[in-house]
Amino acid sequence: NKPPCECNNCYTGNDCSLLLQDCPVDANSGDPLFLEPFWMRQAERSAVLVSGWHRMSYIYQDGTSVSKELEKVIRKLHGVVGNAITENRFVIFGSGSTQLLAAAVHALSFIESSSPPARLLASVPFYAMYKEQAEFFDSAHLKFEGDAFAWKKSEDSDNVTQVIEVVTSPNNPDGMLKRAVLQGPNVKTVHDYAYYWPYFSPITVPADEDLSLFSLSKTTGHAGSRFGTNLSVYEKMKRYVTLSSMGVSRVTQLQVLELLKVVVSDGGDEIFSFGYETLKKRWDTLNKIFSMSNRFSLQTTKPEYCNYFKKVRDFTPSYAWVKCERVEDTNCYEIFRAAKITGRSGKVFGSEERFVRLSLIRSQDDFDHLIDMLKKLVSRGADFI
Numbered sequence: 001n002k003p004p005c006e007c008n009n010c011y012t013g014n015d016c017s018l019l020l021q022d023c024p025v026d027a028n029s030g031d032p033l034f035l036e037p038f039w040m041r042q043a044e045r046s047a048v049l050v051s052g053w054h055r056m057s058y059i060y061q062d063g064t065s066v067s068k069e070l071e072k073v074i075r076k077l078h079g080v081v082g083n084a085i086t087e088n089r090f091v092i093f094g095s096g097s098t099q100l101l102a103a104a105v106h107a108l109s110f111i112e113s114s115s116p117p118a119r120l121l122a123s124v125p126f127y128a129m130y131k132e133q134a135e136f137f138d139s140a141h142l143k144f145e146g147d148a149f150a151w152k153k154s155e156d157s158d159n160v161t162q163v164i165e166v167v168t169s170p171n172n173p174d175g176m177l178k179r180a181v182l183q184g185p186n187v188k189t190v191h192d193y194a195y196y197w198p199y200f201s202p203i204t205v206p207a208d209e210d211l212s213l214f215s216l217s218k219t220t221g222h223a224g225s226r227f228g229t230n231l232s233v234y235e236k237m238k239r240y241v242t243l244s245s246m247g248v249s250r251v252t253q254l255q256v257l258e259l260l261k262v263v264v265s266d267g268g269d270e271i272f273s274f275g276y277e278t279l280k281k282r283w284d285t286l287n288k289i290f291s292m293s294n295r296f297s298l299q300t301t302k303p304e305y306c307n308y309f310k311k312v313r314d315f316t317p318s319y320a321w322v323k324c325e326r327v328e329d330t331n332c333y334e335i336f337r338a339a340k341i342t343g344r345s346g347k348v349f350g351s352e353e354r355f356v357r358l359s360l361i362r363s364q365d366d367f368d369h370l371i372d373m374l375k376k377l378v379s380r381g382a383d384f385i
């Protein structure tokens with residue numbers, strides 16, 4: 001039981017179990033707290049104690065035994081899950097896959113100064129960070145161009161301009177397994193596999209791409225630890241990471257090593273089963289509510305065989321990608337906001353305002369609260385079938 005002082009805003013009572021009426025719910029960020037109960041059970045095994053005099057020097061990824069051990073355990077994890085081939089690949093750590101994404105785009109957009117800037121593309125709906133980073137860093141070598149399908153159809157797709165496509169699979173926001181839209185001698189591809197873990201998706205084939213990003217945030221749920229892995233275009237990416245942060249802190253590396261040791265100790269059985277069962281229950285609850293509505297609809301996916309669980313299973317994505325079906329409901333984000341549910345507008349993902357994304361991977365309290373508010377919204381008036 002949490003003490004009362006730690007109750008989240010909308011809960012009260014001695015054990016924080018009483019939900020306040022009509023308190024607005026935050027379903028915006030993808031804070032992966034759904035794994036918190038697992039780590040509470042592993043409190044002792046996963047703890048790290050570091051004395052002040054320990055690990056004081058700068059870190060170079062290949063320079064310490066912790067880094068080497070960490071690389072080993074990362075390769076082992078991908079091996080037991082079957083979500084990436086790591087043999088004969090470089091692994092690079094960064095401060096989250098956010099930093100590695102910038103490093104990858106930097107490395108791949110390195111072209112002669114006389115050439116026009118490389119174009120960065122992703123198919124709609126896409127994770128907004130790709131656009132925001134490109135616009136913020138404002139490099140002379142790179143321009144964010146938007147939807148990969150639109151580019152393919154356009155006259156500009158001239159097979160001369162250098163193109164970088166980011167392929168997010170499973171996709172944020174809709175959870176679909178995506179493939180690259182663009183091919184050709186001038187196309188380079190970055191695969192963002194942040195969500196390619198058995199919690200969210202069947203593991204259908206191991207990733208075997210030139211450059212793949214994975215994120216600790218969606219592996220163990222430690223979003224704050226800012227740590228990620230990557231393959232290839234190694235030297236330029238390593239230089240980027242060194243110049244932007246002088247490498248990942250040694251204490252973070254040590255903590256990540258201890259966390260991943262716990263994860264792989266039983267082949268990932270406990271954490272992946274716990275995470276998948278949690279999200280499966282959440283999706284069952286959500287599907288039941290939305291099945292009572294003809295005003296709102298959810299994305300649909302067909303079950304696929306999962307090489308990790310060795311069975312056909314549903315997709316259980318991190319986010320609900322909700323569509324407002326009524327012609328007059330043009331701004332879905334606003335409709336949900338008026339019902340005191342804060343999601344993220346479809347527009348943020350390069351898509352229509354008719355969509356809103358709701359996060360399903362937050363804490364159990366947040367999810368229960370979301371369900372409470374969704375029931376109220378869906379059951380209101382003529383919307384009920």
Ligand code: PMP
Pocket residue numbers: 030095096097098099127168172192194214215216217223226227228
């Ligand atoms: N890629 C995708 C598709 C994401 O959704 C996120 C986080 N929401 C990231 C990358 C960033 O991950 P990290 O926390 O490792 O920086």
